[in-house]
Each structure stands twice: as structure tokens, then as C-alpha cells.
Amino acid sequence: MSVNEQDAVVTPGRRAAQFEPPDWWIYRGTGRPIHDIDLARLLPPPPPWRSYDGGPLPEPDVPPPDDGEAERRLGAAFTFSEQEVDLDELNMVNAGIVLRRPLLVTGNPGTGKSSLAYRIARELGLGRVLRWAITSHTTLGAGLYGYDAIGRVQAAATSQAQLGDVAEEPPPIGDFVRLGPLGTAFLPTRLPRVLLIDELDKSESDLPNDLLSIFEDGEFPVDELARVRNRQPEVTVHTADPQRTAVVRDGRVACNAFPIVVMTSNGEREFPPAFLRRCLQLKIENPDHEQLAAIVSSHLVDDHGDYRDRLVREFAERSKAEGGLPTDRLLDAVYLATSGAYQPEREAWPRLVEALWQRLTVR
Numbered sequence: 001m002s003v004n005e006q007d008a009v010v011t012p013g014r015r016a017a018q019f020e021p022p023d024w025w026i027y028r029g030t031g032r033p034i035h036d037i038d039l040a041r042l043l044p045p046p047p048p049w050r051s052y053d054g055g056p057l058p059e060p061d062v063p064p065p066d067d068g069e070a071e072r073r074l075g076a077a078f079t080f081s082e083q084e085v086d087l088d089e090l091n092m093v094n095a096g097i098v099l100r101r102p103l104l105v106t107g108n109p110g111t112g113k114s115s116l117a118y119r120i121a122r123e124l125g126l127g128r129v130l131r132w133a134i135t136s137h138t139t140l141g142a143g144l145y146g147y148d149a150i151g152r153v154q155a156a157a158t159s160q161a162q163l164g165d166v167a168e169e170p171p172p173i174g175d176f177v178r179l180g181p182l183g184t185a186f187l188p189t190r191l192p193r194v195l196l197i198d199e200l201d202k203s204e205s206d207l208p209n210d211l212l213s214i215f216e217d218g219e220f221p222v223d224e225l226a227r228v229r230n231r232q233p234e235v236t237v238h239t240a241d242p243q244r245t246a247v248v249r250d251g252r253v254a255c256n257a258f259p260i261v262v263m264t265s266n267g268e269r270e271f272p273p274a275f276l277r278r279c280l281q282l283k284i285e286n287p288d289h290e291q292l293a294a295i296v297s298s299h300l301v302d303d304h305g306d307y308r309d310r311l312v313r314e315f316a317e318r319s320k321a322e323g324g325l326p327t328d329r330l331l332d333a334v335y336l337a338t339s340g341a342y343q344p345e346r347e348a349w350p351r352l353v354e355a356l357w358q359r360l361t362v363r
Contacts (some may be wrong), residue, residue: 021090024044024094024098025090025094026039026042026043026094026097026098026124027090027093027094027097027120027123027124028085028090028123029080029085029086029089029090029093029119029123030079030080030081030085030123031074031079031080031119031122031123032079032123033122033123033125034123034124034125035125039124039125039126039191040190040191040257043097043098043257044098046099046100046258047099047100050099050100050101050258052218052219052254052255052256052257052258053254053256054186054187054188054218054219054253054254054255054256055188055249055254055256056188056234056247056249057188057189057190057256058187058188058189058246058247061189061190061191062127063125063126063127063128063189063191063193064127064128064241064242064244065127065128066121066122066127066128066129067128067242069118069128069129069131070118070121070122070129073114073115073118074115074118074119074122074298075295075297075298075299076298076299079294079298080291080294081294084290084291084294086284086285088282089116089282089284092280092281092282093116093120093282095280096260096261096280097192097260099280100258101278101279101280102215102261102262102263102278102279102280103260103261103262103263103279103280103281103282104200104263104265104271104276104279104280104281104282105262105263105264105265105282105283105284106264106265106266106267106281106282106283106284107266107267107283107284107285107286108266108286108323108324108326109266109324109326110324110325110326110327110328110329111284111285111286111287111324111326111327112284112287112295112327113262113264113265113284114196114198114262114264116262116284117129117131117194117195117196117260117262118194118196120194120260120262121194126191126192126193126194126260127193128241129194129195129196130181130182130184130185130193130194130195130196130240130241130259131181131196131198132180132181132182132195132196132197132198133198133199134197134198134199134200134202134203134207135202135203136202136203136204137204138202138203138204138207139204139207139210140182140207140210140211140214142180143180143181143182143183144179144180144182144183144214144220144222144253145177145178145179145180145183145222145237145253146177146178146180147176147177147222147224148176148177148178149176149224151176152170152171152173152175152176155171155175155176156170156171159171172235172236173224173225173228173232173235174225174235174236174237174238174245174248175238177222177224177225177235177237177238177248178237178238178239178240179237179238179239179240179246179253180240181195181240182195182197182214183220183239183240183253184239184240184241184246185255185259185261186214186218186219186220186253186254186255186259187239187246187253187255188253188254188255188256188257189255189256189257190256190257191257192257192258192259192260193259193260194259194260194262195259195260195261195262196262196264197261197262197263197264198264199264199265199266200263200264200265200271201265201266201267201268201269201271202268208271208272208275209272209274209275211275212274212275212278215261215278216278218254218255218258219252219253219254219255220252220253221251221252221253222237222248222251222252222253223251224251225237225248225251226250226251226252227251228251229250229251233249233250234247234248234249235247235248235251236248263279286319286320286324287327288316289312289313289316292312292315292316292327292330293309293312295327295330295331296308296312296330296331296334299331300331300334300335300338307337307338308334308337308338311330311333311334311337312330312334315329315330315333315357318357322359323359325357325359329356329357330357332356333353333356333357336352337349
């Protein structure tokens with residue numbers, strides 16, 4: 001076994017000290033965009049059992065640009081150094097990309113599970129992340145697409161009232177179909193989209209099993225379009241991307257590049273074995289002092305370095321003692337202390353920090 005292969009077999013939380021990444025890694029975890037590469041050429045072919053050939057591919061086949069959400073989540077200039085990334089995370093993310101398998105990411109609240117999707121998209125230049133936020137009422141159908149049948153009937157009635165007896169074609173059915181985040185992620189494209197399925201453990205018990213079919217088949221039917229496919233084999237519909245449309249052929253959405261799927265869970269429930277078998281599992285550890293400092297620096301660039309570093313150190317010690325605190329509470333405290341909104345030398349400051357840094361769960 002080579003040195004690189006030995007270092008690729010890692011334990012959670014291990015840091016990369018003087019580490020040369022294995023050649024098969026595409027994602028490096030730093031958050032720095034990779035420029036001047038053709039990702040489609042860099043990606044190895046999928047395993048035969050995970051190969052898809054959906055179409056038609058769009059023209060132009062370019063992922064929509066980030067809408068500002070990545071900057072809000074990661075900061076304007078988010079980067080980790082090679083010494084700050086978790087090698088276990090890199091192994092699992094790259095395995096998911098190469099094998100075209102969804103990632104199930106667990107960890108304490110506030111440890112950056114959702115941010116992982118935005119780091120992948122930013123680093124690999126995959127554009128806007130498709131986020132599907134899960135609640136206790138979320139169904140598979142809502143993530144795939146919606147059809148506004150009432151809206152189409154009303155539009156047809158309005159048109160007929162305006163034109164009287166003059167015959168007119170009914171409104172195009174595609175105007176009333178909108179793909180959800182899940183459905184949009186499986187549109188045929190040359191490069192994979194990044195899909196964030198956020199807080200899957202909040203869902204009803206059936207949703208994980210309902211996802212199995214699309215995760216295996218890489219496609220799904222749009223029933224309303226399938227009914228008219230003999231008359232309209234290609235229909236233009238709306239997508240989950242603002243101001244974007246896509247062509248659906250023969251009433252089915254079928255992927256060409258399987259999306260990079262990041263599903264997050266706070267560990268509040270167990271998932272069925274059949275679902276877990278189709279996923280790669282990754283646990284995000286609580287960020288350490290160096291990672292916390294990098295996160296704060298990416299969001300809050302100011303000249304209060306000494307005071308900021310002290311807060312980071314105190315938070316890291318407190319988080320370790322408490323078993324993990326959400327990182328955004330550290331950002332809140334640093335912003336209050338360094339933005340001029342609050343004077344930290346006031347007597348009430350320790351009580352305010354104590355309130356901000358409370359545990360999220362009762363012992």
C-alpha cells in the first residue's frame with residue numbers, strides 16, 4: 001500500500017499534515033474554486049450500474065450561477081487550508097461523487113452539515129445549490145413537481161371569455177408545471193447539480209423509502225405530460241431555478257449526470273436499512289479551534305483580531321465541554337463584539353455571551 005493510500009484510510013477528525021491528496025480525489029474540501037478545468041472530463045465514468053443517459057441536454061448546458069446563498073452560508077472568501085480539512089470527510093464526499101451515491105450527513109446542530117453542499121458547489125463550479133427543506137408534511141411528489149390544474153382551467157376560462165366564440169388553443173400545459181428542487185436536480189445535464197435535502201429526519205417515516213426509486217432509476221414520470229406525449233412529445237416547463245425552464249420529453253425527467261446529493265440529519269431518528277444501503281454515511285465532527293477561526297475570518301473581516309481570537313478560543317473550549325455548540329452562535333458573539341453594535345466591556349457582556357452560548361438540548 002502506498003503512502004497516499006495509507007493516508008486515505010482515516011479516522012474522523014484527522015487532519016492533513018503535509019498530505020498529498022490521492023489522484024482520485026476531485027473535491028479537496030478547501031472551498032477554493034477550481035479554475036481552468038473541465039469537470040466533465042475530470043469526472044471518471046460512473047459504475048455501469050450507476051450510468052444514466054437521459055436527454056435532451058439543454059443549450060447552453062451551463063449550471064445557473066449561485067444566487068448569493070453560498071456567500072451567506074460560507075462567507076465571501078471561505079477557505080480551509082489543507083491542514084484544516086477532515087480527511088474522512090474528503091474520502092466520503094469523493095466516494096459519493098465517483099460512485100454517484102447520495103451522502104447521508106449526520107452531526108450535531110450547527111456543525112456545518114448543510115454548508116457542505118455549498119462548499120462542494122463552490123469548489124467544483126457547479127452553480128446554484130438546489131435546496132429541499134424537509135418538514136413533517138413533506139411528500140416525495142412536492143419535491144418532484146407541482147401541476148396547477150386549477151390555474152390552467154381559470155386561464156382557459158379567462159381566454160374564452162375575452163374571445164367569445166372564437167376557438168383558441170388551451171393554454172400550454174407546461175406553463176402550469178413547475179419542477180421542485182428534487183425534480184430539477186434530475187434534469188439531464190452534462191455536469192451534476194448539487195442537491196441539498198435538508199433535515200431529512202424531520203420527514204414522515206415513508207419519505208426515505210419513497211426516495212429509493214428515483215435514487216436507483218435516476219428518473220421519474222410527470223403524469224400530466226405523459227398523458228399528452230403523443231400530441232406533445234416535448235414540453236417546456238418551469239424549474240426550481242429562478243427564471244429557468246427545461247424541456248421534458250415523453251413525459252419523463254431522466255438524468256444524464258447523477259446529482260451530488262447531500263442529505264442532512266441531526267440524528268433524531270433511524271432510517272430503514274434499505275435506504276441506508278443506497279447511501280454513503282458521513283458524520284461531521286464539531287469544528288475545532290482552527291476551523292472555527294477560519295469560519296469566523298471568512299464571514300467577519302475586521303481589525304479586532306486579538307479580541308476575535310479570544311472569543312474563538314473561549315467558544316472552542318466551551319463547545320468541547322458542552323459536547324458541541326452551533327457555530328452561528330460564535331458568529332453572533334463576534335459580530336456583536338466587533339461591529340460597534342455593542343460594547344463588550346460592559347458588565348452585562350458575560351451574561352449576554354452566556355445566553356448566546358447555551359446548549360440546544362437539556363441534559
